[in-house]
Amino acid sequence: QKEVEQDPGPLSVPEGAIVSLNCTYSNSAFQYFMWYRQYSRKGPELLMYTYSSGNKEDGRFTAQVDKSSKYISLFIRDSQPSDSATYLCAMSEGGSEKLVFGKGTKLTVNP
């Protein structure tokens, strides 16, 4: 079993839709969870950062962590064509310098 699993998609939605992106993981020691957005041929940019379980909201983006199920989600409300990108989840143990990344989900939002 891979340490972090992420459906690669591709995922295609109409503009204005609610998008749900997910990752599952096997290491119960993970405490820090991140979502990165990567546009084509660019470096990833940090989108959301969450510690332990719970929800975090930032504008149209909501990150959820369910440690009991080892499952994290990123929700995008009112999706826009500019949200079209690959979304990478990443996580780490407390105090660890290493991040473990999912393989990324490619999202296309159609106008």
Add this chain to the structure above:
Amino acid sequence: DGGITQSPKYLFRKEGQNVTLSCEQNLNHDAMYWYRQDPGQGLRLIYYSQIVNDFQKGDIAEGYSVSREKKESFPLTVTSAQKNPTAFYLCASSIKRMAQETQYFGPGTRLLVL
């Protein structure tokens, strides 16, 4: 503007040639990282450095070498021993937040073999 710069944007390597990718940051971050990204494979850690003059191997260090002589700079050399170097190379640096290092990425260098 603070940030991470990588150069060149594209790099071509001939068979048997060593090439060096540059990574510079002016964020005053202590830690720096090199990743390789291949289609469908996600990001894989090559090397990382927590402080100047010290670095550790990541998951796929074979065929690569690094140095960390200055806090701002972490160059990566792809040696001739790396038989499949074609990939997108990403440099990152990190700042501690809540005891966790959150990593910020540069724009990347695409390496192609001639």
